[in-house]
Amino acid sequence: MANAIDQTRRMLSLVTYLRERPGARVSDVARAFGVTEAELIGDLNVLPLCGTSFRGGDLLDIDTDGERIWWHNVDDVAQPLRLAADEAAALLVAARAVANLPGLRESDRQALLRATAKVEAAAGEVAGASAGLSVTFEAEGSVFADVDRAITEGRRLWMRYYSPSRDALTEREVDPIRLFTVGHTYVEGWCYLSEDRRTFRLDRVAEIRILDQASDPPRVEPRDLSQGLVQPAGDDPEVVVEVGPGGRWVAEYYPHDLAEELPDGGLRITLRTPDPGSLRRLALRLGRDGRIVSPQDLADSAQRAAAQALAAYGE
Structure with missing residues (x-):
């Protein structure tokens, strides 16, 4: 079952994989990473927003014709990374905040702390200045951590969820399937109250607990969310x-x-x-x-x- 951290790991590995395999087939890459072709295309839609500078300019020029994947500026982005002072400060503040996120796997935390230490050593005085800044995750960050942990450990969730369309709080047990972001962050899972697959916005979760019961959601085909959570047709009334x-x-x-x-x-x-x-x-x-x-x-x-x-x- 996919989650946000697994997707991040996959995308980082995908960069190395594609650099060494120009013109790789979509089907072969999806098979190698154990994802559907739709999930792979979703990753490929995000990669061109990533690069070696927070300001853009050195973004990954990766595209696909649906059959093969092409990376056009491999040599350009292979140059050593150079961060401006404000970029280094922003990166260090964000890294420290994520390292303190509740529920983060210890192996991921230690890897992040090692990478942060290397950036601090390279940043010099900027590292000291950034130490005075901090980011605190509010309720959504805690909910994210619990959902991500439940997905990783294969456990069921209990939640009190607010529905603005009905102006009501409901109690639900959910077998989580995946986390994703489309404007807001959502968890998709099998809801036992509705007896169907449902999508829940994390900032509308009023209370959440990880249950001891194992999660066992029905096998469902992941939806293509590259065009948004809800995709009305152009000819709809x-x-x-x-x-x-x-x-x-x-x-x-x-x-x-x-x-x-x-x-x-x-x-x-x-x-x-x-x-x-x-x-x-x-x-x-x-x-x-x-x-x-x-x-x-x-x-x-x-x-x-x-x-x-x-x-x-x-x-």
């Missing part, structure tokens, strides 16, 4: 929703094309969905904090549903 200040969470919870500020502190949100009717529940959930603007038939349908609900309360 367009829906416009206006929300007040109390409904701004909708823009965070629903993928959207546009979110425009309104004078009252609310938002006008344009989104696409293959099933516009499903947004009637959103309109009922929002109440006074929002309304569907278009399409008109959906807005009318939501108003009728609200009227029927009010009438039922009256009865």
